[in-house]
Each structure stands twice: as structure tokens, then as C-alpha cells.
Amino acid sequence: MSSLLRTAFTTILIMLFSFYTEAATLKISTATSIANTGLLNHILPKFTQQTGIKVDYTVVGSGAALKMGRQGKVDVLLVHAPAAEERYMLEGYGNRREFIMFNYFVLVGPKDLINSKDLLTSLQGIAKNELLFFSRGDNSGTHKKEQSLWESIKTDPVGELWYIETGLGMAATLKAANTEQGYILTDRGTWISTRDQLKLKIVYENDSQLLNPYSAIIVRSLKQNIQTKLANKFVNWLLSDKGQNLIATFRVKQQIPFIPKRDQLP
Amino acid sequence: MRIRNEIIIILVLFFGVLTISHYLFIKDMESNSTSRVYHHSLNHEKLLKTINLSTFHQAQLTSWKNILLIGHTTSNYKLYLSRFYHNERLLRTTVHDLIKDKSNSEAIQNLLIELKKNIKVSAKKQRKGLREFYETTSTATDIAEQFTKDEAILTSTIEKIRRLVAQQQISLLNQVNEDISTQLNFSFKTMLTIFLIASILLWLLIHWRIVNPMEKAIKVVSQVTRGDINQRMQVIGSLEIVKYASAFNDMLQKIETQNNQLEKVTYQLAHAEKLAALGSLVAGVAHELNTPLGIVLTASSSLGDATKKLQANFLDNKLTKTTFEEETNHLLECSVIIEKNIHRASKLINNFKGIAVDQSSEQKRSFKLNELLEKLMTNLQPQLKKSPHVIEICGEKITIISYPGLLSQVITHLVNNSILHGFNKIEQGLITIKLSKEGGERVKITYRDNGCGMSEEVQKHIYEPFYSTSVNGIGSGLGMNIVHNIVTGVLDGDIFITSQVNEYSQIILSLPIEVNRQNEYLESIKQT
Numbered sequence: 001m002s003s004l005l006r007t008a009f010t011t012i013l014i015m016l017f018s019f020y021t022e023a024a025t026l027k028i029s030t031a032t033s034i035a036n037t038g039l040l041n042h043i044l045p046k047f048t049q050q051t052g053i054k055v056d057y058t059v060v061g062s063g064a065a066l067k068m069g070r071q072g073k074v075d076v077l078l079v080h081a082p083a084a085e086e087r088y089m090l091e092g093y094g095n096r097r098e099f100i101m102f103n104y105f106v107l108v109g110p111k112d113l114i115n116s117k118d119l120l121t122s123l124q125g126i127a128k129n130e131l132l133f134f135s136r137g138d139n140s141g142t143h144k145k146e147q148s149l150w151e152s153i154k155t156d157p158v159g160e161l162w163y164i165e166t167g168l169g170m171a172a173t174l175k176a177a178n179t180e181q182g183y184i185l186t187d188r189g190t191w192i193s194t195r196d197q198l199k200l201k202i203v204y205e206n207d208s209q210l211l212n213p214y215s216a217i218i219v220r221s222l223k224q225n226i227q228t229k230l231a232n233k234f235v236n237w238l239l240s241d242k243g244q245n246l247i248a249t250f251r252v253k254q255q256i257p258f259i260p261k262r263d264q265l266p
Numbered sequence: 267m268r269i270r271n272e273i274i275i276i277l278v279l280f281f282g283v284l285t286i287s288h289y290l291f292i293k294d295m296e297s298n299s300t301s302r303v304y305h306h307s308l309n310h311e312k313l314l315k316t317i318n319l320s321t322f323h324q325a326q327l328t329s330w331k332n333i334l335l336i337g338h339t340t341s342n343y344k345l346y347l348s349r350f351y352h353n354e355r356l357l358r359t360t361v362h363d364l365i366k367d368k369s370n371s372e373a374i375q376n377l378l379i380e381l382k383k384n385i386k387v388s389a390k391k392q393r394k395g396l397r398e399f400y401e402t403t404s405t406a407t408d409i410a411e412q413f414t415k416d417e418a419i420l421t422s423t424i425e426k427i428r429r430l431v432a433q434q435q436i437s438l439l440n441q442v443n444e445d446i447s448t449q450l451n452f453s454f455k456t457m458l459t460i461f462l463i464a465s466i467l468l469w470l471l472i473h474w475r476i477v478n479p480m481e482k483a484i485k486v487v488s489q490v491t492r493g494d495i496n497q498r499m500q501v502i503g504s505l506e507i508v509k510y511a512s513a514f515n516d517m518l519q520k521i522e523t524q525n526n527q528l529e530k531v532t533y534q535l536a537h538a539e540k541l542a543a544l545g546s547l548v549a550g551v552a553h554e555l556n557t558p559l560g561i562v563l564t565a566s567s568s569l570g571d572a573t574k575k576l577q578a579n580f581l582d583n584k585l586t587k588t589t590f591e592e593e594t595n596h597l598l599e600c601s602v603i604i605e606k607n608i609h610r611a612s613k614l615i616n617n618f619k620g621i622a623v624d625q626s627s628e629q630k631r632s633f634k635l636n637e638l639l640e641k642l643m644t645n646l647q648p649q650l651k652k653s654p655h656v657i658e659i660c661g662e663k664i665t666i667i668s669y670p671g672l673l674s675q676v677i678t679h680l681v682n683n684s685i686l687h688g689f690n691k692i693e694q695g696l697i698t699i700k701l702s703k704e705g706g707e708r709v710k711i712t713y714r715d716n717g718c719g720m721s722e723e724v725q726k727h728i729y730e731p732f733y734s735t736s737v738n739g740i741g742s743g744l745g746m747n748i749v750h751n752i753v754t755g756v757l758d759g760d761i762f763i764t765s766q767v768n769e770y771s772q773i774i775l776s777l778p779i780e781v782n783r784q785n786e787y788l789e790s791i792k793q794t
Contacts, residue, residue, distance in 0.1 A: 061344075063397075063400035063401070064343040066400060066401065067399065070403055087401060137347060137351055138344070139396060158389050159389040159390060165354075166347075166348055166351055167343075167346070167347025167348035168344055168348050
């Protein structure tokens, strides 16, 4: 009888443990650039190993990631759309927003632009000459950056023949731009990881206007059971030396795609 | 040129013109109507196909709204965005290409520009909506409603274009129909004109080159048939007609030459025959005169002897009453004989003179037919006397106006023929000459002998000059020829011969009571 009770108890314990393990899965929605470069695959196994917390991630544009946050579908967002993030936080859909790392956007294209010394002049040249320009058009961080640049030269390229929106991720859009030999704004990370396959070159880089900061946002939602604890663990880990080191040592083809927060603040 | 070649040239030209006009017509048709319809419908088909909104969604089999909703419910944002942008770009570039094409009408062009503008406007609206969607709590359904509204604007513009295109297509088809019927009408008229011209050309060719020359030739032939052998054909028309005409002319020339020669010879022979006939007449007359003159001579010498005997007796006074009576009776008898025979000679000479006068003067005059024949028989007595043959003249007494000398010649020839040929083996032949009236204006002389007759072969050749059946050289073979010439020529009559071998020969002369014709035969003789 006692053995029977022991067996039953053990079974319940195993079941409880398995429930616990099931519950310890963190859901992340991430910007394409972070996933495409391979950074997540580089750091997540280390995190799981260290904490025992499994992480499931969905690769979407920053806009879609924020939308998922609003809907309470995920626990953490890894995004790079500062203006939209601030609005998101103001509207109260986030518990915590932490700046994690950054890199710079680059303008790439088939050949140098005349007057490429200045970024805005370069973009004006593209619009004026109706050179093919590729955009992700998905409200991602890159897209939003690009939109803000267009706005600053008072141009609305939407609906123009030379302005092509793909609705795809960064790498896929770069491939499309390569196929039709158009210009495109991309984050350096994706650029580094894909440039070998492309017949494109950097037209403009290294400008403070092209700064690309990445943040982690912990979602707050009343409707869903958000795993705030796990989320905080994950964000803290990212900000810890361990996490920052992993970001700093991450290489794509001997290039540094992301600079951790601790190294430099813009 | 040969008529065959001329017709071939005209036909070749005709077919050439037809072929060229046909080629031009087809080319015209191709460049105008058919290809226009083809290009137009192709263009419109392209337009309708490319501009159809459902075509854009065809790959996804759903509208933009559905793309959005599916993307949302499956959390596959990339999928719906990429499809959405792809479709939108397809529509935009298509419309742009259509505008650039310029082959569409101005109304369609305007609608296309409107469509382009609408696409741009709705694109901007949709971007704004998307941004709202991402950055607010608005649901996918809200956005989808917005998309549907935008799509409705585009759909209505496209519908307008479609309607306009259909309308234009119908009007173009009508136009092309009209074009084709106009062209068909034109080509039909052209063909008709070409046919007409070709027919006229052929008609003219045949008329001027064949019909006209042939008509002239027929006229000439009929004139020649009527005896006007001096006529000549005009050497005109196609090569064949020209050859025919010149050959015919050569033939006429030959016939004329031979005719002239023949006439000359015939005249000479007729003249000789006439002289011969005259000679035999003279011989006959001389022979006839000889008898009464011999009797007169004998009687006058007997008269002289008797007178001498009476004179001697009277001088010797031996004249007795008996002797005187005897001698005076003898004298009276002699004088009666002399007188009688002198009368007879005188009569003979008168007859001969009559005939001679008729034959030489050859003037048309009125005479009694039976008297002429009887006189003629008297003149022919010497010939008849040698033979036992009998000539009977019977029938009506008819006065005619004609050439008595020539008629005498005719009868003389007939009698001569009867005696020489018909009665050759007959001891006593009978010739009957019957005179009768034939209607009011003609007289019929039926001459008949009961001689040996003539075979059909002889009858066939009887009028040919120098045709003779005698083997002993009597007769010239000209007699019946002269008879025929005189009767049909001068006397304006007809001659018919019927005969039965060993039975009879009958020659019927049908003569007009009054000859109207001038004595051409004689005139011609006189001239030559």
C-alpha cells in the first residue's frame, strides 16, 4: 500500500515538475535583424543553460512585435523603433524598457551616389532621379528609421514607381534589392551577414543620424498571464556582464554586428 | 498580228490588272480593318486582363482585406504584407505601362491616370492605416474595412474603364464593318469596271479585227457572185483575215484574167461561126438561085432558037399557020418559064436580103414570130433538100419585139444540130416548132425532134464551148454555147433541155414578148 502511495506521489511530483518546466518557457517577439544575424541563436542556449528557462521567439518586424505586445501574445519584445517604443510605453503596454545594444544603419546600393557625402542629399538624389529604392514597409525599426529620414527631407515616396515595398524581413528585402539593383537602408548586422551574397556596396555610413538602438521591453497586459518574473530574469541577464559579453563577442564573418550597451552610450 | 495573240494579250493584261487590284485590295484590308481589329482587340484584351483587380488577387485567390485578415490570424505578418505589396506594385506598374502605351483612347487614358492617382491615394491611406494598426490597439477587422473601401474606389474606376473599353470595341467593330463593306463595295465596283473595260476592249478587237473585215468580205463575195468580178477585198483586220483577203483577191485577179481571155476567144469563135453560118447560107442561096437561073438560061436560049426558027421561016416565006402557032406557043411557054423562074429567084434574094439585113443590123424590132420562122425555113431549104427530113411550124401567131437575126441564128443552130447529130442514123426525121404564149409577157418556143436524143452526160456539158459529140469533125462545138449566150444574154430568155436517148430532144425557149435589155452582147462584140 505504501509502495503504491509512493508511486502515486512520485507520479504527481513528476507531473508537477513537468508543469513547472512547461510554464518556464519565455515567449519573445524579436526584430528580424537580431534573429537574422544569428545573435539569438548565439545567446539563448546560454541563457537556457544557465537559468533553465526555455525561450520561444517569433521573428517579426519591430512594428509587428509591438502589436504582439499590445495584444499580450508575448512576454518580451526585442525591438529597435525608439519613437514607437516610447509611445508604447506611454500608452502603458510595457512594464519595463531597457536599452540593450546598438549599431548603425547603412545605406547600400549598386553604385555610389553623386553627392553621397551627406545622407539627406543622397536620399534626395534617389527621389529626384527616381532610382529604385527598396523598403521593408513592415513598420519595423528599419522601416520607421527610413520613414523618419524621408519625412526629414519632406518626401513621401509611398505610391511611387521607384519605391518598392516588400513586406519581408531585412535579409529577404536585401536580396530583392540586389536582384533589381536598388538602394536600401539596412542595419549593419544583417548587412554583414548577407553582403557576401550581394552585389551591393555601402553608399553611406557612420553618421549619428543612422544610429540604431535596440531595446528590450517587458510586456504588461491585463488580459494575458504575462510571465513578468521570467521576463525580468531574461532582461536582467541581457544587461548582466554575461549577457553583454556574449553580445560583444558575437561575430558575423569576423565583423561586429552589435555593440553592447556597456561599451558606449550614444 | 494574229487574233489569237491579240486576245491572249488582252486576257493577260486583264488578269494582270485583276491580280494587282486583288493584291492591293487584300493589302489595304490587312493594313486597315482586319489588323486594326486584331490589334485593337489584343490591346483591349490586354487592358482588361491586366487591369482587373481580381487578377491581382488571383495568385492569392483573395482580396487585400482577406490577405490582411489571414496574415493577422496566422500571426504571419510577413506573408500578408509581402502579398499585399506585391499585388499593389503589380497593379501600379501595369497601370503605368498602360498609360505609357498611348495606344488607348484619350478617355481611357484619362481614366487610367485617375486610376493611377487613386492607387497612390489609397496606398498612402493604407500605409497610414497599417501604421495605426501596429501602433494602436485597433483590430485587423477595422483595418480590413478601410482596405475594402479603398479597394471599392479602385474597382469602380476599373469598372468604368472596362465599360468604356467595351463601348469602344463595339464602335470600332461597327466602324470596321462599315470599312469592310465600303472596301468590298469599292473593290466590287473596281472589278466591275475592269470587266467592263476588258469586255469593251475584246468587243472592239473582235469588231474591228474580225467582224468588220468579215462583213466587208461577205459583201465583196456576194458582189462577185452577182458577177461583179472587178470587186476586191480590203486588206484589213487580223493577220488571218488579211491573208484570206489577199488570197481571195489573188483568186479574183486570176479569174478576171481568165475570164477576159475566155471572152476574147469566145467572141472570136462566135465571129468565126457566124461567118461560117453566113457562108453556108450564101452557098445555099447561090445553089438555090442557080436552078431558076439555069432554067431561065435554057428557056431564054430555047426562046432565041425558036425566034430564029420563026424569023427564018418568015423570011423564006415558009411560015405556015401551023408552024407559027407552034412556035408562038413555044415562045409563050418559054417566057412563062422565064418569068416564073425569075420571080422565084427574086423571091429568094428578097428572103436572103431580109435575113442578111436582120443579122447585120441587129436592131430590136417588132416582127411576127411564125413569119420569121417560115422565112428561115425557106432559107434553110438547100440543106433540108438534101435530106428527107420534115420541119413543121405550128402554134399561135405571135408578134414580139426582139432581135430577129439572133433568134434566126438560134433556130438555125438547133436545126443544124438536129440534122447533123439527131438525125444522123435516121432516114426521115421530124422537127416540130411550136409557138405558144406563156402568160401575158412571155412566149414559149418548143423545139422538138425525134432524133437519137442526148444522154445525161451530154446534157450536162451541152452549153460548154467546144463540146461536141460528132466524131467526123462536123460542127465546131460552139453551137449550143452561142445559143445559150444569145438566149440568156441578149434575148433575156431562158432555155430548158429535156431529152430521151433514141426518143427525142426537146429544147424550150422562153422569151419575153418585149426585150428590155440593151444589146450588151452585141455592144461588147462591137467594142472588141
